[in-house]
Amino acid sequence: MPPLLWGSYQRVVLALARRAVLGAGPRLSAGGSGCARDPPFGAEELRGELDRFGGVSVRLGRLDALDRLDPIAFQRALQAAVQKWRSEGKVAVWLHIPILQSRFIAPAASLGFCFHHAESDSSVLSLWLGDGPSRLPGYATHQVGVAGAVFDENTGKILVVQDRNKLKNMWKFPGGLSEPGEDIGDTAVREVFEETGIKSEFRSLLSIRQQHTHPGAFGKSDMYIICRLKPYSFTVNFCQHECLKCEWMDLSDLVKTKNTTPITSRVARLLLYGYREGFDKIDLTMEELPAVYTGLFYKLYHKKLPDNYKTMTGMD
Numbered sequence: 498m499p500p501l502l503w504g505s506y507q508r509v510v511l512a513l514a515r516r517a518v519l520g521a522g523p524r525l526s527a528g529g530s531g532c533a534r535d536p537p538f539g540a541e542e543l544r545g546e547l548d549r550f551g552g553v554s555v556r557l558g559r560l561d562a563l564d565r566l567d568p569i570a571f572q573r574a575l576q577a578a579v580q581k582w583r584s585e586g587k588v589a590v591w592l593h594i595p596i597l598q599s600r601f602i603a604p605a606a607s608l609g610f611c612f613h614h615a616e617s618d619s620s621v622l623s624l625w626l627g628d629g630p631s632r633l634p635g636y637a638t639h640q641v642g643v644a645g646a647v648f649d650e651n652t653g654k655i656l657v658v659q660d661r662n663k664l665k666n667m668w669k670f671p672g673g674l675s676e677p678g679e680d681i682g683d684t685a686v687r688e689v690f691e692e693t694g695i696k697s698e699f700r701s702l703l704s705i706r707q708q709h710t711h712p713g714a715f716g717k718s719d720m721y722i723i724c725r726l727k728p729y730s731f732t733v734n735f736c737q738h739e740c741l742k743c744e745w746m747d748l749s750d751l752v753k754t755k756n757t758t759p760i761t762s763r764v765a766r767l768l769l770y771g772y773r774e775g776f777d778k779i780d781l782t783m784e785e786l787p788a789v790y791t792g793l794f795y796k797l798y799h800k801k802l803p804d805n806y807k808t809m810t811g812m813d
């Protein structure tokens with residue numbers, strides 16, 4: 498290519514690269530407060546909704562003007578908007594940023610915004626504007642794993658598996674992580690079926706283990722819940738991908754074996770106690786109740802409460 502042409506080619510490539518980095522459309526003047534033909538983007542365009550604590554939520558996905566905006570113009574507008582919200586006494590700003598508008602994260606961070614949480618297609622950044630240290634609540638703190646202790650009262654046998662992906666092959670109850678919006682008992686029943694082929698129904702909640710800095714929870718806290726399930730199918734057809742072995746074992750053998758985890762051993766002893774003395778000694782049963790304000794329902798787990806105590810009005 499002749500040197501002159503090469504020079505103009507380089508300029509075009511550099512200009513295109515600059516646009517790509519800034520995320521601006523072809524009509525934008527980089528670094529300006531908007532674009533040459535459209536009106537400048539100002540603080541008033543960052544419209545937000547007020548929440549009951551006095552914070553402002555701005556959802557970038559709902560602002561059409563952002564499509565034609567570069568990050569520098571966004572930063573100017575956000576800085577002016579934050580100044581305005583601060584002077585009005587707002588306590589916090591929440592920025593909801595769709596993943597495809599992530600070019601606005603860095604300018605917001607340079608003004609003091611931090612990540613609050615992220616979902617698969619968006620992130621939420623927050624900035625505390627109130628007096629003193631931030632009082633904004635954090636996001637999710639735990640992952641929830643649920644196992645099913647499937648116990649057949651007719652034979653005294655319990656369903657156990659050995660995990661294929663573990664270094665030590667210990668007997669444990671089948672189980673796995675809860676899905677968003679899934680009830681604890683439903684997770685136990687689903688995981689038991691997926692891993693062993695056994696169909697069962699929820700009876701009670703037996704134990705909860707809380708462990709912090711859990712390696713399997715990406716360094717967050719892990720809540721591991723064990724449920725008592727009643728089987729209604731008995732032929733094992735276990736998942737070769739996750740399990741090495743699966744069998745119905747005498748509960749008394751599981752209590753005795755050393756080849757198990759401390760939590761499985763403890764819950765096996767708890768089950769044996771319930772089997773001998775009555776499951777009401779160990780069961781936290783579940784009841785569905787209406788939430789007061791939201792119109793939703795929730796599940797409450799506790800030791801069985803006699804009916805006359807449920808309906809009593811005072812010191813009856």
Ligand SMILES: NC(=O)C1=CN([C@@H]2O[C@H](COP(=O)(O)OP(=O)(O)OC[C@H]3O[C@@H](n4cnc5c(N)ncnc54)[C@H](O)[C@@H]3O)[C@@H](O)[C@H]2O)C=CC1
Pocket residue numbers: 640641642643662669670672673674688713719720721722738739758760761
């Ligand atoms: N004390 C005990 O007896 C044990 C308790 N647990 C608890 O059980 C719960 C989790 O159960 P799991 O059976 O582990 O979960 P799970 O049954 O939901 O999923 C396990 C499967 O997910 C996949 N997987 C998980 N992490 C992966 C990664 N980083 N990359 C690729 N694939 C991955 C693998 O295919 C693995 O076989 C946790 O709450 C944990 O604390 C887990 C093992 C033993």
Ligand SMILES: [Mg+2]
Pocket residue numbers: 671672673674688692739
């Ligand atoms: Mg599992």
